[in-house]
Amino acid sequence: MPAPRRLHLGAFMRPVSIHTGAWRYPGAWPDANFSFPRLRTLIQKLEAGKFDAFFMADHLALLNMPIEALRRSHTVTSFDPLTLLPALAAVTERIGLIATASTTYNDPYHVARKFASLDHISNGRAGWNVVTTANPDAALNFGHDEHMAHGERYKRAREFYDVVTGLWDSFADDAFIRDAESGIFWDPAKMHVLNHVGAELKVRGPLNVARPVQGWPLIVQAGASDAGRQLAAETAEMVFAAGGPIADARAFYADVKARAAAAGRNPDHIKILPGALVVVGDTVEAAKAKRAKLDSLVHYESAIGSLSIALGVDARAFDPDGPLPDIPETEHSKSGRERAIAIARRENLTVRQLAQRLGGYGGAAIVGTPQTIADEMQEWLETGACDGFNVMFPYVPGGLDEFVDQVVPELQRRGIFRTEYEGTTLREHLGLPRPENRFFATARAAE
């Protein structure tokens, strides 16, 4: 009998909790985003829980939300991921370290060099979440008047990926001899000068860092659009998927794996991990009450703005404590309106509760006991909906501790999550191969 499939777990930190009410939750650390000692405690707990990776989002500008909501949000500021993760590498041994870096507002030489450095410093635990940056305000911080168009961003991203991976291959794995006797430190025959000249980028190379421990740091992507899925299918090794109803997740999973196969890749070498806010309780009712408490901490005056945007109508006129009235069709986004109405009807929410749900975190969530959460994760794993999850915690440290102390052991009991790290690199955690150097065949090619 083959070993059962196992979940892979990333901890998605944006910067710490994605829920905008998280910092107000009783017992939460309101300063966790900006406290290295707090972040060290969190990642060490995740490593004790054998997580595959600590995954850090990024923003290159203040979030573009109304100031009334923004001033209530702990997500207003965050550390640069490529500055935080090396520090976290130094206080951990095994957990992977995935940093988001934009292909639109960076030079590929810097990106290649920083991730190569992080991979060496962490002994093979670096991952790069390749994003094209959605927030148009970022353009204004980088000398531009307008954000680059979606199609052009993806075109640049694809070329950027080629350049960065080409730079990582600048040196053969055995280029550095360090023979004190002969005085030869490295062999120039084992260096490749990239000389890239493309539509968007011009980079000579070589990189001035030895080839990364993992060959290449792990490539991660989260694009959901057609262009995003295609880029992921061609290049990604981990996909941060949107979650949502399991039927949609299965369709997404099948689509991306099929695209990867069509691109000539082994579909097992692209791991799909939907994001999910996980709220743990002793009973399902207790977990739901926690979620309701968390949503209630989102201030109504910012939440009602989020609801109005989702519905395409001014929701301030509604009775906050009554049910959601019928909403007429408008020219606004149909999917956002339908989704909001569906949540309100399904969970029987008042206008206030719905507004606070959407203003806090309106995405996929798993709310229940360790057993029901494990049931749900197992169903997703075993019915072709995912290869694991990027878990989001409702608040820290409590919400994270509950996941590690209660849900992880339940997953381990079922044999669908590791009880110990078997390898040392992030690629090894995920069961992914070390890429060949495109310019130099080595003994590894025979493995």
Added chain:
Amino acid sequence: MPAPRRLHLGAFMRPVSIHTGAWRYPGAWPDANFSFPRLRTLIQKLEAGKFDAFFMADHLALLNMPIEALRRSHTVTSFDPLTLLPALAAVTERIGLIATASTTYNDPYHVARKFASLDHISNGRAGWNVVTTANPDAALNFGHDEHMAHGERYKRAREFYDVVTGLWDSFADDAFIRDAESGIFWDPAKMHVLNHVGAELKVRGPLNVARPVQGWPLIVQAGASDAGRQLAAETAEMVFAAGGPIADARAFYADVKARAAAAGRNPDHIKILPGALVVVGDTVEAAKAKRAKLDSLVHYESAIGSLSIALGVDARAFDPDGPLPDIPETEHSKSGRERAIAIARRENLTVRQLAQRLGGYGGAAIVGTPQTIADEMQEWLETGACDGFNVMFPYVPGGLDEFVDQVVPELQRRGIFRTEYEGTTLREHLGLPRPENRFFATARAAE
């Protein structure tokens, strides 16, 4: 009686030793540049020695030397400083962390954000060595066909400094309230949008990081040209000076302090630390023998190239083991030729020894016993030639350990170096004020 003036000591790591023969020295770690465990050991020893700062150079391309010399050099590759220093921050408590970052091949938003993040993560120990990048090959790695001209680089550097420091001032020190009761995380009235539009740069802001612990990370510069000195006088708080004969150092010191005063600054708030390779021996002769041993490890075929460049003639024709013949004047650099000839005559070096001296490290050096080294440092400190030194080690760990174990105690005995850190931030180590926020007066203004 006032307390005696005290030395400030930086450890200049490029990446580990500046001497190209260092990796071949008996007992040296040839892999130290690319080993985080080695680098952790080195910085922890420097912290035990109460150094003000670990100071890391940077290169955005391979060094532009002939491949015959380059393949013998351990300086061919190095970690990105802004990736290494956060990791070193996590394994130290007090020592300052100075990273080099180019104003020519970076966006100011990234630079501001990374140093602000490092300053928070290290609890106020970050410093930025502002460089314009001298190696023209860097241009080719960043989409350019030619290196930016010297004058334009300095013009951009000055504006870049204004933008970065302006971004660091985006938030008042007390902008973040985190009042869970009211739900207000921060006060928008205490945020400033920079809206910079200049000749070279256009950056809206605000930075999405809270104001750094030090207000601004320490500003460091090394420019020796007229433009470089002026930029330093206007902006720098630490200057990496070239060393050289003490009379030249005194003239440089007086010039930069006078320029700072002319720019309206307190000359005490710009600390001048020449670089010096320090070689420690039990006797002066033993120290000189160490230096000779180190120079002998530079391969002749690369060294003779350096000597030929310095002299402006093909030195391969000379008898390697004879004295340097008379060298005619040529159109080549006069200062380089005169300097090389002066060293050969003063120290009675053969052609081979001179070539290996220049090919290893031709800059300022202090070679002697702990007592003679302390004598020399004290003379420099007390006669207006410096405020301290950026020490370079001949090899690691031995050369570094000898400095910390033998020279530091001698400096402490004389009362010219700290026996314990008195503050927690790099600015406090150097006796420098925390900058005011240019946009927000705070209670600190009254200090």
